[in-house]
Amino acid sequence: xxxxxxxxxxxxxxxxxxxxxxxxxxxxxxxxxxxxxxxxxxxxxxxxxxxxxxxxxxxxxxxxxxxxxxxxxxxxxxxxxxxxxxxxxxxxxxxxxxxxxxxxxxxxxxxxxxxxxxxxxxxxxxxxxxxxxxxxxxxxxxxxxxxxxxxxxxxxxxxxxxxxxxxxxxxxxxxxxxxxxxxxxxxxxxxxxxxxxxxxxxxxxxxxxxxxx
Numbered sequence: 001x002x003x004x005x006x007x008x009x010x011x012x013x014x015x016x017x018x019x020x021x022x023x024x025x026x027x028x029x030x031x032x033x034x035x036x037x038x039x040x041x042x043x044x045x046x047x048x049x050x051x052x053x054x055x056x057x058x059x060x061x062x063x064x065x066x067x068x069x070x071x072x073x074x075x076x077x078x079x080x081x082x083x084x085x086x087x088x089x090x091x092x093x094x095x096x097x098x099x100x101x102x103x104x105x106x107x108x109x110x111x112x113x114x115x116x117x118x119x120x121x122x123x124x125x126x127x128x129x130x131x132x133x134x135x136x137x138x139x140x141x142x143x144x145x146x147x148x149x150x151x152x153x154x155x156x157x158x159x160x161x162x163x164x165x166x167x168x169x170x171x172x173x174x175x176x177x178x179x180x181x182x183x184x185x186x187x188x189x190x191x192x193x194x195x196x197x198x199x200x201x202x203x204x205x206x207x208x209x210x211x212x213x
Contacts, residue, residue: 174190
């Protein structure tokens with residue numbers, strides 16, 4: 001019997017998650033919520049705002065997928081997760097069948113693995129992170145919570161990425177690098193040395209352009 005799940009959010013990120021859930025075929029998607037009234041997405045019903053979630057939980061719909069993207073800050077997603085945890089919802093990891101996940105890989109609750117992703121052995125990914133389309137994570141990497149690895153990112157082996165990090169589209173990180181929590185690696189950048197503090201890094205090679213307190 002399929003487990004019932006509701007998707008939080010009705011934008012582009014939610015659309016991709018709905019598509020992946022359909023391919024997994026082990027969940028019955030009961031619908032999605034959003035702050036703005038919307039029509040159906042990919043045939044999935046708009047249920048209303050998040051105000052209905054308590055009632056859904058009472059109806060034994062206990063699984064949610066966070067369909068909210070994370071571009072600069074994880075604060076909105078964190079606030080939503082906190083509210084849902086208080087209600088009692090569960091957050092299954094969602095892994096596209098069109099990704100390659102090798103042996104000895106751990107994926108935390110609420111994390112989403114998109115199409116075309118490759119994750120190699122020994123890697124551990126925290127909770128509520130986004131590993132986006134066609135990104136590549138090599139062996140023995142450690143990725144924190146609420147971190148977004150954007151489309152086309154390449155992480156070489158043994159990279160450490162903290163919590164609340166954004167690594168932008170097409171960025172490259174060489175082996176053994178450590179990235180502080182709450183950092184942003186701008187799109188297209190190449191990080192060739194560990195960053196010394198939390199901040200925004202940009203360029204080839206990437207350099208600190210703004211510190212984040």
